[in-house]
Amino acid sequence: MCGIAGIIHRDASSDIGTEMSRMLQSMKHRGPDSTGYALFGPGRHDQVVIRFKLADANDPRGFDFSERLERSRMEVESRLHKIGASIERMEGETEYAYRAQIRYEGDVKALADYLENVPGCEVLSLGRSLEIIKDLGDAEEVANLYQLSGFQGTHAIGHVRMATESDVDISGAHPYWAYPFSDVAVVHNGQLTNYFHWKRRLERNGHRFQSECDSEIIAVYLAEKMAEGSDLEKAMHQSLEDLDGVFTYMVVTADALGVAKDAMAAKPLVLYESEELVAMASEEVAIRAIIDREIDTHDPYEGEVLVWTR
Amino acid sequence: MDTVKDRPDTGARRQITYDARGLSEPVAEIPKVSEIHGESARFDAAMLSTRQINMELRWLLAERGVRDITVLNPGAKHSLGVGILQRCKITFEGSLGYFGCGLIDGPEIHITGRVGWASCENMMSGVVVIDKVAGSLAGAAIRGGDLVVHGGVGARTGIDQKGGTIIVAGDAGTLTGFMMQRGRIIICGNAGSNLGDSMYDGTIYVAGSVKSLGIDCVPGEWTDADTEMIERKFSIYGLGTPPPFQKFVCGKQLYNYDILEPAERKLVM
Numbered sequence: 001m002c003g004i005a006g007i008i009h010r011d012a013s014s015d016i017g018t019e020m021s022r023m024l025q026s027m028k029h030r031g032p033d034s035t036g037y038a039l040f041g042p043g044r045h046d047q048v049v050i051r052f053k054l055a056d057a058n059d060p061r062g063f064d065f066s067e068r069l070e071r072s073r074m075e076v077e078s079r080l081h082k083i084g085a086s087i088e089r090m091e092g093e094t095e096y097a098y099r100a101q102i103r104y105e106g107d108v109k110a111l112a113d114y115l116e117n118v119p120g121c122e123v124l125s126l127g128r129s130l131e132i133i134k135d136l137g138d139a140e141e142v143a144n145l146y147q148l149s150g151f152q153g154t155h156a157i158g159h160v161r162m163a164t165e166s167d168v169d170i171s172g173a174h175p176y177w178a179y180p181f182s183d184v185a186v187v188h189n190g191q192l193t194n195y196f197h198w199k200r201r202l203e204r205n206g207h208r209f210q211s212e213c214d215s216e217i218i219a220v221y222l223a224e225k226m227a228e229g230s231d232l233e234k235a236m237h238q239s240l241e242d243l244d245g246v247f248t249y250m251v252v253t254a255d256a257l258g259v260a261k262d263a264m265a266a267k268p269l270v271l272y273e274s275e276e277l278v279a280m281a282s283e284e285v286a287i288r289a290i291i292d293r294e295i296d297t298h299d300p301y302e303g304e305v306l307v308w309t310r
Numbered sequence: 311m312d313t314v315k316d317r318p319d320t321g322a323r324r325q326i327t328y329d330a331r332g333l334s335e336p337v338a339e340i341p342k343v344s345e346i347h348g349e350s351a352r353f354d355a356a357m358l359s360t361r362q363i364n365m366e367l368r369w370l371l372a373e374r375g376v377r378d379i380t381v382l383n384p385g386a387k388h389s390l391g392v393g394i395l396q397r398c399k400i401t402f403e404g405s406l407g408y409f410g411c412g413l414i415d416g417p418e419i420h421i422t423g424r425v426g427w428a429s430c431e432n433m434m435s436g437v438v439v440i441d442k443v444a445g446s447l448a449g450a451a452i453r454g455g456d457l458v459v460h461g462g463v464g465a466r467t468g469i470d471q472k473g474g475t476i477i478v479a480g481d482a483g484t485l486t487g488f489m490m491q492r493g494r495i496i497i498c499g500n501a502g503s504n505l506g507d508s509m510y511d512g513t514i515y516v517a518g519s520v521k522s523l524g525i526d527c528v529p530g531e532w533t534d535a536d537t538e539m540i541e542r543k544f545s546i547y548g549l550g551t552p553p554p555f556q557k558f559v560c561g562k563q564l565y566n567y568d569i570l571e572p573a574e575r576k577l578v579m
Contacts, residue, residue: 265465
């Protein structure tokens with residue numbers, strides 16, 4: 001089933017960590033397997049934030065598990081130095097998930113590929129201000145584990161997952177970073193039926209897929225369209241033609257949030273717009289979790305593509 | 311005056327948490343927080359869970375003999391006001407979530423906000439008036455009664471409808487009247503694609519444009535009975551003067567299964 005939520009503040013920034021947690025927690029019944037956040041912090045033009053993991057949450061813990069993680073972490077550090085990045089901060093959020101703040105001017109794809117060559121390493125997000133946090137459990141558990149309360153930012157999307165197409169692990173959890181495009185992430189509610197068709201096509205163009213999850217296609221598909229010079233809205237309109245299946249998906253970039261619904265309107269979306277913010281979710285209860293009064297909401301129709309830019 | 315009020319005043323609104331994976335509340339108690347004045351009652355649902363709200367409604371109707379209930383702050387919770395089988399009047403001052411007022415037989419319900427997906431699913435009789443919009447699957451499989459939506463509706467309105475009337479003052483999404491078997495759908499705005507797809511019977515009226523007709527849905531012949539019915543419904547629900555409608559019915563081409571493939575038919579012909 002899955003539940004998705006998005007919020008974008010038109011001007012100000014806000015505690016999007018807490019807001020997204022409350023929205024996602026109220027939709028726990030739509031997907032209790034894993035929860036993910038894509039948050040846009042303040043960001044700096046000369047800084048890159050990388051969120052990566054070196055093992056999955058439910059990997060078997062052998063006797064050398066911690067040692068292996070430590071070796072991998074040191075390897076990541078040395079590779080960052082080798083590729084010409086200077087590390088400002090690097091901290092372990094959990095024993096397997098890390099956040100690194102670096103200065104780097106080079107090619108993003110080269111950096112991501114180089115790091116992912118380290119055994120067990122997966123780059124969850126990479127960008128000036130995008131941070132993807134995802135783990136098993138409900139929104140409160142993940143928010144507590146990664147200390148998301150108080151995360152100041154401008155816009156965010158989130159996802160609660162009921163796994164249907166692939167394993168319950170962090171790789172299969174949403175949001176997906178649109179590798180190798182910095183600051184783009186996607187959450188998806190639905191199933192894609194021409195998944196293998198697009199996966200093969202995109203792999204031939206040099207893209208990598210970290211999971212067996214069909215939703216990863218959308219992120220990479222949009223990234224490729226935008227790399228070809230298409231703008232976000234155009235790429236999303238094209239996706240309605242190219243992607244087959246049922247979906248409501250949301251995409252965030254450094255300054256925009258977009259949402260698209262398939263031609264059958266098979267998956268829900270409730271939308272609330274005010275002068276300060278735009279909030280949307282699979283169910284109105286999620287919006288009401290952050291706006292505690294009667295509000296006017298509506299459901300976008302089938303085949304609609306909407307984009308809000310800051 | 312008979313007042314039952316024992317809810318502690320906590321000041322700030324409490325967030326309701328529950329284990330969403332299993333039964334929400336296997337052992338809930340009737341909250342009994344309503345202010346009852348003779349045959350009418352009102353209560354604030356802000357701090358109650360779905361099950362508590364429904365238990366309170368049942369308690370008022372079955373044990374307190376109340377016939378007019380106002381529910382404040384429903385907060386877009388799911389499955390509110392379901393399975394009510396008495397003649398009564400219920401007003402929800404606010405919005406409902408999914409599956410609102412499903413499986414009802416008899417009540418007159420007024421919702422001042424909007425509703426989510428699958429509202430009034432399987433309604434047997436009664437009236438539900440929604441002041442704002444409704445999500446997809448509004449009036450799914452209803453068998454009787456009137457569902458009036460003053461805003462627009464989502465996709466698949468009146469799917470599998472077996473009776474009753476659905477009136478939509480706004481627009482309707484795709485697959486309106488999908489597989490409907492009886493009853494009437496009146497759309498005052500525009501209808502989406504595949505209107506009346508695979509309908510067995512029943513009638514759909516559309517005042518605005520129709521994006522496309524579904525399989526076996528064809529324009530129907532207008533009769534005086536149509537005019538009479540629409541004028542009557544419009545006057546009951548205060549919808550003003552009816553606009554001119556187009557009428558759509560089942561083409562009945564799918565009633566009999568044609569066992570010949572198109573290529574085979576060519577050979578036989």
